[in-house]
Amino acid sequence: MSSRPALDPALLSHLISAQRLEDRRGRRGSGIATLDRLLGGGWPRASLCELIGRRSSGRTAILYAALARAIAAGEAAALVDVGGGLDPRRAFAAGIALRRLLWVRCAADVAAKAADLVLGAGGFDLIALDLGDERPRLPAAGWIRFKHGAEKQGTTVLVAAPARAAGSCAAAVVQLGPGAPRFVADGAPLFDGLQAEATKGRGAHEHGPESEEARCASLAFSCRS
Amino acid sequence: MRIACVFVPQLALQAVLRRTPEARGGPVAVLEAGTNKAKRVARVTEISPEARRAGVRAGMTGAQAAAVSAGLRLLTVTAADREAASAALADVGYAFAAAIERGDADRIFFDSEDLARLYPAGETAIAQAVQAVAARVGLGVRVAIAASKGVARLATRAHELALIPTAAGPARAALASIPVELLAEGEPDLAAAFRRWGLRAAGDVAALPVDAIGLRLGPAGARAGRLARGIDDEPFVPRLPDDALEEAIELDYPVAELEPFSFVLRGLIDRALTRLRERSLACAGLTVRLELDPRGVDVRAVPIAAPTGDAATLLQLARLDLARRPPAAPIVGVRLLALPARVRATQLDILRPAGPAPDRLAATIARLAALVGPDNVGAPTVEDTWREEAVAVRTYEPARPDERSAPLPAWRGEADGRRPAGEGNGAANETGAGEPRLAIRRRRPPEEIEMLLNRQGPAAFRGRETTARVLIAAGPYRLSGEWWREGEHFSREYWDVHASDGAVYRVHQNKRDGRWYLDGYYD
Numbered sequence: 016m017s018s019r020p021a022l023d024p025a026l027l028s029h030l031i032s033a034q035r036l037e038d039r040r041g042r043r044g045s046g047i048a049t050l051d052r053l054l055g056g057g058w059p060r061a062s063l064c065e066l067i068g069r070r071s072s073g074r075t076a077i078l079y080a081a082l083a084r085a086i087a088a089g090e091a092a093a094l095v096d097v098g099g100g101l102d103p104r105r106a107f108a109a110g111i112a113l114r115r116l117l118w119v120r121c122a123a124d125v126a127a128k129a130a131d132l133v134l135g136a137g138g139f140d141l142i143a144l145d146l147g148d149e150r151p152r153l154p155a156a157g158w159i160r161f162k163h164g165a166e167k168q169g170t171t172v173l174v175a176a177p178a179r180a181a182g183s184c185a186a187a188v189v190q191l192g193p194g195a196p197r198f199v200a201d202g203a204p205l206f207d208g209l210q211a212e213a214t215k216g217r218g219a220h221e222h223g224p225e226s227e228e229a230r231c232a233s234l235a236f237s238c239r240s
Numbered sequence: 241m242r243i244a245c246v247f248v249p250q251l252a253l254q255a256v257l258r259r260t261p262e263a264r265g266g267p268v269a270v271l272e273a274g275t276n277k278a279k280r281v282a283r284v285t286e287i288s289p290e291a292r293r294a295g296v297r298a299g300m301t302g303a304q305a306a307a308v309s310a311g312l313r314l315l316t317v318t319a320a321d322r323e324a325a326s327a328a329l330a331d332v333g334y335a336f337a338a339a340i341e342r343g344d345a346d347r348i349f350f351d352s353e354d355l356a357r358l359y360p361a362g363e364t365a366i367a368q369a370v371q372a373v374a375a376r377v378g379l380g381v382r383v384a385i386a387a388s389k390g391v392a393r394l395a396t397r398a399h400e401l402a403l404i405p406t407a408a409g410p411a412r413a414a415l416a417s418i419p420v421e422l423l424a425e426g427e428p429d430l431a432a433a434f435r436r437w438g439l440r441a442a443g444d445v446a447a448l449p450v451d452a453i454g455l456r457l458g459p460a461g462a463r464a465g466r467l468a469r470g471i472d473d474e475p476f477v478p479r480l481p482d483d484a485l486e487e488a489i490e491l492d493y494p495v496a497e498l499e500p501f502s503f504v505l506r507g508l509i510d511r512a513l514t515r516l517r518e519r520s521l522a523c524a525g526l527t528v529r530l531e532l533d534p535r536g537v538d539v540r541a542v543p544i545a546a547p548t549g550d551a552a553t554l555l556q557l558a559r560l561d562l563a564r565r566p567p568a569a570p571i572v573g574v575r576l577l578a579l580p581a582r583v584r585a586t587q588l589d590i591l592r593p594a595g596p597a598p599d600r601l602a603a604t605i606a607r608l609a610a611l612v613g614p615d616n617v618g619a620p621t622v623e624d625t626w627r628e629e630a631v632a633v634r635t636y637e638p639a640r641p642d643e644r645s646a647p648l649p650a651w652r653g654e655a656d657g658r659r660p661a662g663e664g665n666g667a668a669n670e671t672g673a674g675e676p677r678l679a680i681r682r683r684r685p686p687e688e689i690e691m692l693l694n695r696q697g698p699a700a701f702r703g704r705e706t707t708a709r710v711l712i713a714a715g716p717y718r719l720s721g722e723w724w725r726e727g728e729h730f731s732r733e734y735w736d737v738h739a740s741d742g743a744v745y746r747v748h749q750n751k752r753d754g755r756w757y758l759d760g761y762y763d
């Protein structure tokens with residue numbers, strides 16, 4: 016019996032299993048390598064995802080990274096921003112091509128309606144709903160509507176909020192711990208960035224046992240401009 | 241050349257029925273007052289077929305007509321109704337041709353020769369399509385297609401749909417049965433002369449030599465003789481459509497409240513959009529001119545974020561504007577000016593993300609503008625200032641397919657341990673150290689806070705939602721500018737403070753008045 020011919024190592028390094036490829040196609044890069052590893056390739060496409068964190072947990076930075084990644088890939092992205100807290104200079108520094116971002120600043124009571132309108136338009140690959148400090152007050156039916164809308168339109172709806180609300184409608188959940196700020200204390204203190212612990216919550220698409228280490232990651236955010 | 245003539249019989253009646261569509265199908269008569277003193281009593285001028293069957297006739301007074309038909313609706317026509325109907329008729333023409341000639345208020349002409357490629361079934365299909373489009377804008381029309389304007393006009397007087405051949409012989413035969421009253425319409429003396437000569441139809445007139453008719457009846461007679469033979473030399477002078485489209489209505493009584501006025505506005509918007517839709521256009525701008533009681537006008541431009549053909553959205557935007565700045569007096573008339581625009585079309589790419597469909601995106605942006613205000617929807621942009629909180633909104637445009645970079649395959653580089661997704665075209669978000677950049681969630685405008693200071697700087701602060709001790713304060717970072725602008729000079733000292741609630745806030749002190757403000761928090 017003849018042995019199978021050895022593949023060129025250069026070619027071998029580019030091979031990927033069909034199952035893994037399918038999984039990768041169903042994910043979108045978060046723009047942060049550590050977070051991609053935690054999520055198994057990125058945020059799931061065509062689904063509702065939650066990003067939970069309090070003030071200064073790095074939640075907005077993660078949101079901007081995802082938006083920058085989507086826009087850079089030629090996808091249409093929208094940010095529904097409760098309170099209009101977007102800082103265009105920081106967003107630009109985070110890699111967002113501002114003219115390609117649909118920004119809707121609104122009050123908390125119409126945020127869900129605004130996001131639903133954008134979702135209904137179709138063609139948007141990523142819709143970030145940034146609730147800021149507002150706790151989500153959407154009824155369960157509203158989350159179910161978002162979930163089905165995301166599936167139908169092939170959109171990732173990424174909800175950033177201080178507390179979890181979508182329940183089983185969310186396909187992926189990332190919970191951020193309180194951020195630990197870093198100050199450079201060479202003479203007068205200088206704010207340098209912060210460190211936050213990200214924990215993968217149990218989403219609707221997550222099955223099977225997973226070690227505690229695999230569910231946690233440490234994220235570092237830089238303040239340098 | 242083949243010229244199509246589109247004629248609206250009983251324009252006044254049809255104009256009134258466009259305004260009151262619920263009256264369609266019932267007995268309706270149009271009442272109009274005469275202009276001189278002796279004829280000032282309003283009389284019936286035009287009547288619907290139902291009213292005619294009930295015995296109503298032109299020339300009756302309102303009381304006489306009502307006595308004949310119990311369920312008769314007597315309506316008055318205004319100049320605004322006529323103008324709107326006439327403009328709608330013009331739009332029917334522009335749905336088929338780039339340029340048209342507007343003859344009288346109730347008639348248009350356009351060149352139909354080029355339409356043969358679009359309607360291979362022939363001119364009957366063209367005429368039927370014109371009638372269908374006219375029906376959609378609320379007009380019942382007669383259509384005739386002939387080699388010249390005059391012949392087409394004559395044919396519409398006699399037929400609902402007429403196709404007159406180009407060749408002189410067949411054209412003469414097609415017109416032969418038209419009565420001489422219609423051949424000499426508008427010139428009763430000429431018609432009477434033909435009758436005196438024993439001529440009954442156009443065919444009889446065509447049998448006489450034209451020069452002989454001209455000798456006895458003048459130029460009008462000679463022209464009628466040529467028309468009866470299918471000969472006409474009236475030039476066709478088409479022109480391009482107006483920049484804006486108008487719909488107007490005069491109200492029977494003043495309206496002071498927004499809710500009932502919305503119904504009026506909805507009707508106007510629906511009619512305007514129907515006309516735009518027939519030309520494959522959307523509405524890019526809306527100007528509402530309100531005529532107030534007893535006098536005065538209120539003109540307002542309703543901001544529209546993107547061209548849309550959605551009536552509910554336009555109505556909501558107009559309502560928001562009216563609610564924000566109510567008119568000073570009750571409204572007795574409205575004139576709507578809609579600015580047409582083409583909805584952007586895109587060529588999709590099989591290998592790249594499709595993006596939102598232009599028409600749906602435009603409608604969505606307009607709806608969002610109605611929901612959150614037009615200044616709150618669009619693409620964010622950095623203003624030309626050093627003020628940190630400054631932000632502006634510009635028109636959002638998704639990337640065109642030819643601008644989009646091809647997305648990298650997600651698995652590239654993963655197998656050999658290099659960075660997975662996020663590399664390449666999306667890497668601008670990461671610093672050289674591989675860390676994503678922190679953002680600041682801003683308060684706009686910055687929230688005024690009470691600040692307690694110690695020798696090192698901020699020690700504690702109290703704001704509307706936040707009260708905290710300051711654990712670490714980094715700063716101050718001095719920023720000043722715009723001293724060259726009268727009254728806008730700013731001078732600030734910024735601090736990054738790690739507060740006892742765990743957050744890192746950006747605060748500043750206005751050095752001109754000493755007050756402290758919370759700009760936002762790092763996140």
